[in-house]
Amino acid sequence: MNMIDALTTAFQLPFMMRALVVLLVLSLAAGFIGVFINLRGLEFLTDGLTHAVFPGLAAGFIVGGKDGALLGAIIAATAATLLLTWLSNRRVGNDATTAIVFTALFSVGVLIVSTSSQQTSGLEQLLFGHLLTVTEAEALTTIGVSALALAVVLLTFRRQLFRSFDEEGSAAAGYRVLLTDVALNVSIALVVVAASAAVGNLLVLAVLIVPGALARLVAVRMGYLFVTAIAVGMLASWLGLATSFTLSVDAGFNVPGGATVALFFVATYVLALLYRTVVKQVRT
């Protein structure tokens, strides 16, 4: 099967189709939210959130397997979001404090997984997901949690936009900044949770951060930003999945789906960066 075939026929296989649907849903939610991450410059905080969710994932996984991992992640995400919003709102500490707190939480997560008998496969699954063996139940959960994340941002869209542009002005207009921030942080944490089965706790960063950053490079109008971010995520997901399938089936390399998709996300960003550099050169 060549690459062109893989782009279509490979998805007749149920596990490939499931992986694709999960990624498309994630791309929709993460792309939309990712625009706000970029506009607000919250990449570092997002990184911190993924780390903070990890001990919850790990503890849940040990106690209750895959379903437990999800519940644990939701609990950890809620706690982490509140802690983080409180930290940044009180202006306690700085990036260093945030980094230390979240690295500590991440380490705790690793320790928890290490106590388990199935530690190697467990740790790897939690960190990098298991895109090609996502179960139907996991796929449904991903869709549900993503939809929730998207709903939170859509409901608070105007206040998010106002606050991203002008915090003082949004507060003066009567929007409570704390509430706005909690809503965005919750939706980021929800995407981290939603993505844990498919791409895992580390690679979710690519899905959350790259599309928004890329859109910012190529789009100058507000509306295009969201469309670009979502479309690019979906495209990278599709190409990445097809490529990993071709490499595994035809070439015999056993490449993990999640990492391949993440690399395609990064590749789209590099292309956009090149495009912009060229455009700037031509114009000047």
Add this chain to the structure above:
Amino acid sequence: MARRKTLAIKPDARLTITGGEFSYGDAPALTDVNISIAPGEAVALIGPNGSGKSTLLKGVLGLISLTAGEMYLHASAEACAAADSSAEHPEGHIHEGAEGVGYLPQTEHIDPEFPISLRQVVMMGRYRRLGWWRFPGSADRSAVNNALDAVDLRPFAKKRFGSLSGGQQQRGLLARALTANPGLLLLDEPINGLDQPNRDSLLETIRGLKARGVALIITTHDLDLARAVCDSVLLVNGRQIAFGPREDVLTLANLQEVFHDVQVEVDEHTLVLPGHDH
């Protein structure tokens, strides 16, 4: 030292504060506030950095709390209509939120690369009315167009906000505040860094607003601005030093109390005010 006078509460006052104290947490940032501002009145809010100017603006907006005294606000369209149409206007209500209060922040903290058009920025002024769901309708669009006309920026509506000059950005944010039809407008250092044409245009807009009955509080370091458009002056330095008609308040004694060892231009003379505690 405090010259305490009984405050004359003006008829139909847009804003009245009596014995007002505003605090961040436990620390009072501004005390002894006794002001009453009539429709169409512009107040210059003058004081050194850290003297409580922003505190007062934030207090009126309801962003920091009034820890003593009382504040009455009659700035929303409904309240203004009631006040204007009947001689016996309502007694006033205790301030909750800041309905009818427009705010013009300083532009320097705004990211010039932010991908948003001037029109989209001005539409933000309508967000509270639109609520969670509603899409902007024709009333919202015409409010935006009128506000853009009022600040003379209609032709620039589709431009990216960050690509406009500092003065145009300032006027754009003013247009945003105007879309909500405020009865009281708070301007934070509006002429900082403006060139002469933008400055003239802003003064013209302020005069137009006053003629429509909008009350204004304008923080400024510039006594010329106070002279050009303001009827009253509020001098603060951690507490209210003086409030009243411009010519009564801008006296050497008052200015000395507020500014130590700084140059102030009064009537074409440059004075170096001697300090008290240096």
